[in-house]
Amino acid sequence: MSAKLKPNQTQGPKPPESDPPETAKLTVGGRSVELPITTGSEQEKGIDVTRLRDLTGVVTLDPGFANTASCTSSITFLDGERGILRYRGFPIEEVAEYATHSEVAYLLIYGNLPTRRELEQFTARIAERYNLPDGMERIFDNFPRTTHPMAVLASSLTALSGYYRDLTHSSPTREEIDAVILTFLAQVPTIAAYGYRRRHGLPILPPKRDLSPVANYLYMMFGAQQDDAVVQALRQILILHADHEQNCSTSTVRLVGSSRANAFVAVASGLGALWGPLHGGANQAVIEMLEAIHQDGDNFAKYIGMAKDKTSGFRLMGFGHRVYKNFDPRSRIIKKACDQVLGKLGIHDPLLDLAKRLEEVALKDDYFVSRKLYPNVDFYSGIILRAIGIPTDEFTVIFALGRLPGWLAHWREMLESPGFKIGRPRQIYTGPTQRKYVPLAQRG
Ligand code: CMC
Numbered sequence: 001m002s003a004k005l006k007p008n009q010t011q012g013p014k015p016p017e018s019d020p021p022e023t024a025k026l027t028v029g030g031r032s033v034e035l036p037i038t039t040g041s042e043q044e045k046g047i048d049v050t051r052l053r054d055l056t057g058v059v060t061l062d063p064g065f066a067n068t069a070s071c072t073s074s075i076t077f078l079d080g081e082r083g084i085l086r087y088r089g090f091p092i093e094e095v096a097e098y099a100t101h102s103e104v105a106y107l108l109i110y111g112n113l114p115t116r117r118e119l120e121q122f123t124a125r126i127a128e129r130y131n132l133p134d135g136m137e138r139i140f141d142n143f144p145r146t147t148h149p150m151a152v153l154a155s156s157l158t159a160l161s162g163y164y165r166d167l168t169h170s171s172p173t174r175e176e177i178d179a180v181i182l183t184f185l186a187q188v189p190t191i192a193a194y195g196y197r198r199r200h201g202l203p204i205l206p207p208k209r210d211l212s213p214v215a216n217y218l219y220m221m222f223g224a225q226q227d228d229a230v231v232q233a234l235r236q237i238l239i240l241h242a243d244h245e246q247n248c249s250t251s252t253v254r255l256v257g258s259s260r261a262n263a264f265v266a267v268a269s270g271l272g273a274l275w276g277p278l279h280g281g282a283n284q285a286v287i288e289m290l291e292a293i294h295q296d297g298d299n300f301a302k303y304i305g306m307a308k309d310k311t312s313g314f315r316l317m318g319f320g321h322r323v324y325k326n327f328d329p330r331s332r333i334i335k336k337a338c339d340q341v342l343g344k345l346g347i348h349d350p351l352l353d354l355a356k357r358l359e360e361v362a363l364k365d366d367y368f369v370s371r372k373l374y375p376n377v378d379f380y381s382g383i384i385l386r387a388i389g390i391p392t393d394e395f396t397v398i399f400a401l402g403r404l405p406g407w408l409a410h411w412r413e414m415l416e417s418p419g420f421k422i423g424r425p426r427q428i429y430t431g432p433t434q435r436k437y438v439p440l441a442q443r444g
Helices: 053-056 092-099 102-111 114-126 136-141 149-163 172-198 215-222 228-240 248-260 263-275 282-295 300-307 329-345 352-363 366-371 378-385 390-417
Strands: 003-007 025-030 031-039 045-047 076-079 084-087
Touching: 031 053, 031 228, 053 390, 084 092, 084 102, 084 329, 092 102, 092 228, 092 329, 102 172, 102 215, 102 228, 102 282, 102 300, 102 390, 114 172, 114 215, 114 228, 136 172, 149 172, 149 263, 149 329, 149 390, 172 215, 172 263, 172 329, 215 228, 228 378, 228 390, 248 263, 248 390, 263 390, 282 352, 282 390, 300 352, 329 352, 329 378, 366 378, 378 390
Parallel strands: none
Antiparallel strands: 003 025, 025 031, 031 045, 076 084
């Protein structure tokens, strides 16, 4: 069977209204079919293969979904070749510089920047929900102190669903979707802070509603009111992580949510996906790697060598990205912020010097250059998080707090997309063909 795919028209300006819809012709086993092409607002194109199996009997095979758009979305635009990231059209550089985290959450979820009044109402409605329901706080006493903070966060969020049974049914109304969103934006940071405090044997602190949400989170975690430089540094990190289109955790939230499971369990599943070291867990892995290299006498050449050696099982954490093939704009912003934040706080971190030297060497090395491996968002973020006092094993929790508005925006967008379907990929089976069952007694 041969398959030839010819997009009829893949470049050039957007066709005028009167042009016939674009299609791609696919020939499978001598039979040709025309498949529609969907064009996005940035002229990205996707061949719609929804009917391919019905028409030809074949499916598409794309391990890791490297070339598959699982949905259309109007939340985030990402161009990995040009290093562009925009939230609802706004460049990441601008929102990271000027916006508050609540503004970005509102923008991602509701599609536009809020007016002053809308933002005040939004943040007030979140603040009035900061407190966890009665009894929920006791959950933190039941985890062994060795439990990873991501496990505490994910299981506590699932447990929270028990207190909001009215928000867990399979067809939430728009008001109920909003109630879920506000509850999550308010209580996930509270859970994260309280999990930290109980793990460290510290008493729980009630929220301070006169602080900004970011400052309140730091207060609930550390007690004392934090320096503005610390609050601003965390604000920026949260915004830089707020959404990244169909990444592993967001796709998980959508996939779990597509079965009409409730948002508590969908987001908890997203937390599980995020935790992995190839995704959000990379920020913890980067610092652990830098510490190991530092303890090994800053012998970064040895680790670069190991990263290039496929038999070593070692990867340069914080390097490489499925989509960015030029540079990760978030990493550029964070690298610059590292110097500023550490300077403001009067901290000199030898790991920052090491990270910069590692980057310099890797970016001159043909292995990294030829594979287009550049520092990603996680390469420098841990240096800032360390500087502001966040323990290494809490880094992925910070990523999760940043990504929460993105997950909620995607969950909402999916639920409101007309005719959305349960996610259910196909496979190509490669196991044994039919064989006859042999009873145990005859198997020897
Ligand atoms: N160190 C060494 N080699 C690497 C690395 C790395 N960090 N990343 C990719 N490669 C190599 C890989 O071995 C492969 O080589 P070859 O073509 O010779 O087989 C080639 O580059 C392509 O890699 P891949 O694994 O096919 O690429 P992917 O798109 O499947 O994976 C990635 C992307 C981010 C999982 C991967 O680059 C990686 O493991 N990076 C380190 C972990 C990390 O920093 N993750 C955070 C990503 S950014 C935060 C987020 O949004 O999740």
